[in-house]
Amino acid sequence: MDKEKFNVIVFSGDMDKVLAAFILATTAASMGMEVNMFFTFWGLNVIRKKKFTSGKNILQKLMNFMNKGGADRLTLSKFNMMGMGPAMMKKMMKNSKVPGIPEMIQISKDLGVKFIACTTSFAFMGFEKSDFIEGVDSFAGAATYLQLAREGKVSYFI
Amino acid sequence: MDKEKFNVIVFSGDMDKVLAAFILATTAASMGMEVNMFFTFWGLNVIRKKKFTSGKNILQKLMNFMNKGGADRLTLSKFNMMGMGPAMMKKMMKNSKVPGIPEMIQISKDLGVKFIACTTSFAFMGFEKSDFIEGVDSFAGAATYLQLAREGKVSYFI
Amino acid sequence: MDKEKFNVIVFSGDMDKVLAAFILATTAASMGMEVNMFFTFWGLNVIRKKKFTSGKNILQKLMNFMNKGGADRLTLSKFNMMGMGPAMMKKMMKNSKVPGIPEMIQISKDLGVKFIACTTSFAFMGFEKSDFIEGVDSFAGAATYLQLAREGKVSYFI
Numbered sequence: 001m002d003k004e005k006f007n008v009i010v011f012s013g014d015m016d017k018v019l020a021a022f023i024l025a026t027t028a029a030s031m032g033m034e035v036n037m038f039f040t041f042w043g044l045n046v047i048r049k050k051k052f053t054s055g056k057n058i059l060q061k062l063m064n065f066m067n068k069g070g071a072d073r074l075t076l077s078k079f080n081m082m083g084m085g086p087a088m089m090k091k092m093m094k095n096s097k098v099p100g101i102p103e104m105i106q107i108s109k110d111l112g113v114k115f116i117a118c119t120t121s122f123a124f125m126g127f128e129k130s131d132f133i134e135g136v137d138s139f140a141g142a143a144t145y146l147q148l149a150r151e152g153k154v155s156y157f158i
Numbered sequence: 159m160d161k162e163k164f165n166v167i168v169f170s171g172d173m174d175k176v177l178a179a180f181i182l183a184t185t186a187a188s189m190g191m192e193v194n195m196f197f198t199f200w201g202l203n204v205i206r207k208k209k210f211t212s213g214k215n216i217l218q219k220l221m222n223f224m225n226k227g228g229a230d231r232l233t234l235s236k237f238n239m240m241g242m243g244p245a246m247m248k249k250m251m252k253n254s255k256v257p258g259i260p261e262m263i264q265i266s267k268d269l270g271v272k273f274i275a276c277t278t279s280f281a282f283m284g285f286e287k288s289d290f291i292e293g294v295d296s297f298a299g300a301a302t303y304l305q306l307a308r309e310g311k312v313s314y315f316i
Numbered sequence: 317m318d319k320e321k322f323n324v325i326v327f328s329g330d331m332d333k334v335l336a337a338f339i340l341a342t343t344a345a346s347m348g349m350e351v352n353m354f355f356t357f358w359g360l361n362v363i364r365k366k367k368f369t370s371g372k373n374i375l376q377k378l379m380n381f382m383n384k385g386g387a388d389r390l391t392l393s394k395f396n397m398m399g400m401g402p403a404m405m406k407k408m409m410k411n412s413k414v415p416g417i418p419e420m421i422q423i424s425k426d427l428g429v430k431f432i433a434c435t436t437s438f439a440f441m442g443f444e445k446s447d448f449i450e451g452v453d454s455f456a457g458a459a460t461y462l463q464l465a466r467e468g469k470v471s472y473f474i
Contacts, residue, residue, distance in 0.1 A: 004466065009314075011178055016357055020327055020473075023436060027458040033466075041174055042236065059250055066237055078358065079382055092375055096440035120181060124254035142185040149312045150162065150191075154465045156325075156473040157178075157314040167472075169336055199332055200394065217408055224395055278339060282412035300343040307470045308320065308349075315336075315472040 003034040005152030009145065012158055013042030013067075015074035015086055015101065019093075021158045022104035029111035033153075037108070038145045040118035043158075044125070045069045046101065047115060047133050060126030069131070071101040109135050116140050161192040163310030167303065170316055171200030171225075173232035173244055173259065177251075179316045180262035187269035191311075195266070196303045198276035201316075202283070203227045204259065205273060205291050218284030227289070229259040267293050274298050319350040321468030325461065328474055329358030329383075331390035331402055331417060335409075337474045338420035345427035349469075353424070354461045356434035359474075360441070361385045362417065363431060363449050376442030385447070387417040425451050432456050 006028035010021050021037065029035045039047050048054070048069025055061040079085035093100055099107060108115075114137045122131075122139075129139060138144075149155045164186035168179050179195065187193045197205050206212070206227025213219040237243040248258060257265060266273075272295045280289075280297075287297060296302075307313045322344035326337050337353065345351045355363050364370070364385025371377040395401040406416060415423060424431075430453045438447075438455075445455060454460075465471045 006462070009178075011175065011316075017327065020325075020357060023458050024462065028462055031459060031462060041178060057253070059246060059253070063237070063246055063250065079379070088375060088379055092379065092440050092442075095373070095375070098436075098440045120256075124250050124256045126250075142181050143189060146164070146182065146186055146189060146312070152312075154462070154468075154471055155312055155314070156471070157316050158327075158473050167336075169333065169474075199336060215411070217404060217411070221395070221404055221408065278414075282408050282414045284408075300339050301347060304322070304340065304344055304347060304470070310470075313470055313472070315474050 003032065005036065005148060006033040007036045007038065007145070007149050007152045007155040009157045010037055010039045010043035010046060011041050012077070013045040013074055014077035015089065016076050017158050018043070018046055018074055018101055019104065022101065022108060024156070025113050026104065026107050026111055028154075029108070029113050035111075035113040036116060036145075036148050037113060038116045038118060040121045042067070044117060044122060044127065045074060046071055046105075047117060047136055048127070048131055049133055051131065054128070054131045055126030057126065064125065071105055074101060105133075105135060114138070116145065118142070118145070161190065163194065163306060164191040165194045165196065165303070165307050165310045165313040167196045167198060167315045168201035168204060169199050170235070171203040171232055172235035173247065174234050175316050176201070176204055176232055176259055177262070180259065180266060182314070183271050184262065184265050184269055186312075187266070187271050193269075193271040194274060194303075194306050195271060196274045196276060198279045200225065202275060202280060202285065203232060204229055204263075205275060205294055206285070206289055207291055209289065212286070212289045213284030215284065222283065229263055232259060263291075263293060272296070274303065276300070276303070319348065321352065321464060322349040323352045323354065323461070323465050323468045323471040325473045326353055326355045326359035326362060327357050328393070329361040329390055330393035331405065332392050333474050334359070334362055334390055334417055335420070338417065338424060340472070341429050342420065342423050342427055344470075345424070345429050351427075351429040352432060352461075352464050353429060354432045354434060356437045358383065360433060360438060360443065361390060362387050362421075363433060363452055364443070364447055365449055367447065370444070370447045371442030373442065380441065387421055390417060421449075421451060430454070432461065434458070434461070
């Protein structure tokens, strides 16, 4: 029998929201559910390699220079304070042994969580497959994701 | 037999999140699902007519002057930069032939997506039915929406 | 027979989003559903007592001093304007007899809505059970919540 599905759209690239997504995803996987994480828009930053910039034209390069990729470079949804907030939060997480986003990616992969990168948003942002980390299982659009959501039990937009 | 329902609460008025909501909604409709979009709070801006302001008293008028309505006047959730971010994003979408929000509204209506405007939030924000575009199918409260969500398969809060 | 479950993760501590969560929760409870609200991250502020600060070390105390608790001290997700936005919004809600967050808490408790405080996030933020209001029904982690979500009908991440 197929496993129950837990699907989550990671739209946000904010460290705090992404952390919540990973806590739900890894918990669901530990409970024996099939977990699919669909990264889109700002959420693509979580699974982007750290590069100076990406994109095919100057506009995309400029946007993607501001909109930095890399799991350890995410900012907070509030109290960002020029990077001081994320640094404080990372320290607080470390002190309490809460895994950071790069560790969460590793734990998720170990638990068999599937990572899908949204091709719709990455078309207009100028990303290419080579801009993403190895852990990405597939590149697909909204229809693929919605099909999983229809078959699934619980699904969030974060 | 009734179609499977896809329901989405559009709470946000941020261009990027609203775009994600429309991509999901139009994709679900293309896949043969019944789609209901419930616009509430800042999301009401998406389906408001462009007027100088709205509201019944000075407080509401002031809030609604800042909180501008109109599908082509939405701002971004980040990198807003006094309007430069939204302009860049619109240009990037256009370059990649990704429809803008006004086009998304038209595509949604062509696909039979239902638009519901939340009467609870528009009461205290001082809106009237005449503040909204023609594409709105009904004006209803949270109970109507939740009934759809209970009958539905997939539902998001965006 | 068990009641249908409506579950909501209150991640945000923004007054406008929290208000939306309570409108959905109280409406679902009025419709006869079992309602569980799972407060996590910034959402914990909704159910925190008003104290000067909380936390076990200087870093947590500093973060929790900025990140104020108390249902009547929440800020808006936009138009915050040094507190002027929330004051305007509260006045608009009052004028239209829309309950504020402290009243929403009371209404929710009267309707039997269950409040769960997320122990995962409160570990690293340094909260203790005594930092929370009496209305909290239980303290639990993501696994407890996900189990409710699996059994439930509708579930949101706000």
